[in-house]
Each structure stands twice: as C-alpha cells, then as structure tokens.
Amino acid sequence: xxxxxxxxxxxxxxxxxxxxxxxxxxxxxxxxxxxxxxxxxxxxxxxxxxxxxxxxxxxxxxxxxxxxxxxxxxxxxxxxxxxxxxxxxxxxxxxxxxxxxxxxxxxxxxxxxxxxxxxxxxxxxxxxxxxxxxxxxxxxxxxxxxxxxxxxxxxxxxxxxxxxxxxxxxxxxxxxxxxxxxxxxxxxxxxxxxxxxxxxxxxxxxxxxxxxxxxxxxxxxxxxxxxxxxxxxxxxxxxxxxxxxxxxxxxxxxxxxxxxxxxxxxxxxxxxxxxxxxxxxxxxxxxxxxxxxxxxxxxxxxxxxxxxxxxxxxxxxxxxxxxxxxxxxxxxxxxxxxxxxxxxxxxxxxxxxxxxxxxxxxxxxxxxxxxxxxxxxxxxxxxxxxxxxxxxxxxxxxxxxxxxxxxxxxxxxxx
Numbered sequence: 001x002x003x004x005x006x007x008x009x010x011x012x013x014x015x016x017x018x019x020x021x022x023x024x025x026x027x028x029x030x031x032x033x034x035x036x037x038x039x040x041x042x043x044x045x046x047x048x049x050x051x052x053x054x055x056x057x058x059x060x061x062x063x064x065x066x067x068x069x070x071x072x073x074x075x076x077x078x079x080x081x082x083x084x085x086x087x088x089x090x091x092x093x094x095x096x097x098x099x100x101x102x103x104x105x106x107x108x109x110x111x112x113x114x115x116x117x118x119x120x121x122x123x124x125x126x127x128x129x130x131x132x133x134x135x136x137x138x139x140x141x142x143x144x145x146x147x148x149x150x151x152x153x154x155x156x157x158x159x160x161x162x163x164x165x166x167x168x169x170x171x172x173x174x175x176x177x178x179x180x181x182x183x184x185x186x187x188x189x190x191x192x193x194x195x196x197x198x199x200x201x202x203x204x205x206x207x208x209x210x211x212x213x214x215x216x217x218x219x220x221x222x223x224x225x226x227x228x229x230x231x232x233x234x235x236x237x238x239x240x241x242x243x244x245x246x247x248x249x250x251x252x253x254x255x256x257x258x259x260x261x262x263x264x265x266x267x268x269x270x271x272x273x274x275x276x277x278x279x280x281x282x283x284x285x286x287x288x289x290x291x292x293x294x295x296x297x298x299x300x301x302x303x304x305x306x307x308x309x310x311x312x313x314x315x316x317x318x319x320x321x322x323x324x325x326x327x328x329x330x331x332x333x334x335x336x337x338x339x340x341x342x343x344x345x346x347x348x349x350x351x352x353x354x355x356x357x358x359x360x361x362x363x364x365x366x367x368x369x370x371x372x373x374x375x376x377x378x379x380x381x382x383x384x385x386x387x388x389x390x391x392x393x394x395x396x397x398x399x400x401x402x403x404x405x406x407x408x409x410x411x412x413x414x415x
Contacts, residue, residue: 033057033402036048037398039129040132042131044065047089049100057398086101086107100123129303130291130304131160138189140152142193142232152166152231154265154267175216188226192228196261197233213244217244234260304328313346328390330350338363349363371390385415395413
C-alpha cells in the first residue's frame, strides 16, 4: 500500500508552478478549502487530502490499498470498504501529523462548522466516490442478430453492464424454455429489442416477442425477475409494454429505440436507464450508505465514472480544446470518455481488455490517461496528459466544491 505524502511535490511549496506554466486558465482564485477525498472502486480503496499550499490547492498526501476482486457472488472487498477507508485515513493522518479519522464515531474527522483555533487541522469537506457493484448482468431478446441484438450490445457499452445471454425470436420457443434460460443466467435486467421507428411497420414480430418474454417473466418468482426494459420500435412502445405487462403481470419500462433505422444505432437512452438501475441498486448497499453519510453537504456521493467524466470535461475547457478522449482503469474494465467543446454531455464507453479495437472506432486519439497505460495503445501514440497513479477521478470530486480546485491540483500534481 503506497503512502507518498512526503514524495508528492505539494510537500515542497517552493515547487508550486505558476499558473502560466500549467496552461490552465482559471479566472481568479478559489476560496481556500481543506478537502478529504475518499474512493471505493471494485478493486481499490483510496483516500487523499487536498489543501492550500502557498496560495494554491495541492495534493498533500494520498494512500490506497487493494480490495478483493469481485467473484462469482455479489460480495467483494467492498464489503469492508468503510473499515479500509478508516484505516487509510488513520495511516495518512499519522504520516501527515494530523487527525483525519474519528475512531469514536467510526467516520472521517468531522468538518469544522465554526473554524477552530487550529486552522491547519480543520477539514472543510469530505467527498466520496464509489463504484460498488460489478457490471449489471443483462439478457437481450431481439428480432435479428445483425440489427436489434447488435444495437443492444452496442448500447450496453455505455453503462456498467455486460451481456450474459441473447435470445432471437424464432419458432417453437415456449415461455417455459425462456423462463429456464432466465433462471440459468440470472440477469439483473432484461431488454426487449426490435423493429425500426416506422409508424406503419410490421407489428407482429415485436408484439409476439414482447408477449413471449412477458409470459416467461410471469413464470418466475417475483424475487428472481430481472428489471424489464423495452427499447424497440418507438411507435409500438405502448402496445409492446401492454403485451409484456398483461402476459406476465410484470412491470416494464420503455426507452428510445436502440436501432431506429437500418444501420443506425443509438444506445444512450438505454445506457442511461441501465446506469440509473445500477445506481439504485448501489444505494441499498450498507457500505454505500455509510459513505453517503460521510459526505459533506451540498456535495453528494458520486460514482467514479461521473467524476472522471467531469475531469475530462473540465480539462477540455481549461486547455481550450475542441475535443478530448480520456481513459481510466476501473477494476477489470477501462472507461473511455469523449468530451466535445460546447456539448453538455459526454460519450462513455466501458471496455474489457479482450475487446477488439473496433469498439472505439471513430473515436479521436487518446489524449488523457489516468491509471495504468492501456496495453493496446502504443506509448508513442501522443497522449498529452498521463496520471499513472489513477487519482484523476478522486481529485475531480473536489469540483463539487469548486471546479477550480480540481483543475489546480490536476495541473500541479497529476499532469
């Protein structure tokens, strides 16, 4: 477990670079704050302390420890996350000679409401990030492998989700067989796909598939039913939902069609719906609830993916770029973020190490890397900014207090 507060350049105020040297254009200076940053990822717990040094915010220390990788079950090292974060806070505090953890409360040192006389020991904010679950297990049902099912797979790349099985509508499949398939794969979510967005299109296949899936879902105990989505022909959404619900007395939600026309894939709406499902499930976990209680208002508990997306957007604006492609290693996956100037949202892509390069076809060259260097990307590819410690999302969490704080630390200590 590396502990490096003394090795960090922020420990030496004289090494603080001038704003002109960083290339970061931030009007004025942010109000000085002391921030304790916490993060729980699938295979890592990390804490960091950000404070003003010689008039600018710096990363004065950080500590991390590995967590047990998620196994076949839902549990992982994250079940001990609060204890691990407490231990890291204690070790980092001892190294820095200041309290960061309150043993009596089993929580980070309480941020000072009214500033005490020991100004250098007060914390203004506690901020936390978490990615508490393995990717959602998703079962897809569609009309064709080349269009609807392929579009569904493409959409899942934008969320913490992975395909565990696919079913293509065919003759002879019974609801009982489909129910057995669902029991075998135990998906968290099931998605019905099919049909282009044509008001006069053929209704029969989409409605037949919806009826079949609804019947199969109805045969399962309520506790074993995955969350059900419809992401097919927009004009048939109301009828398809009615078939799903009536056939099995189950609940279902509709999103935009993932394949609105031949060769056209648009998965952002389905990815967003799956992302919401992921977060709803995450919020019921005890270790997630513990971290949420520690966060200082008005900040909120956020996901690591959210924080890294904000980091890429912020760095894009600070460097006055037209677009920026960033990558961050998140457990066994890597998150890619594509931000463009003038666009409020970003494009996300979660990839596995075994995914072919084509999954990022059409993306700009990699410009920012946080964490281990991607093996398939040549070191000579020209990425301009690399944070090998993988602290960019954690630092970006400070942006909830003031985006300029995150940019100051990124410029001075990460890139």
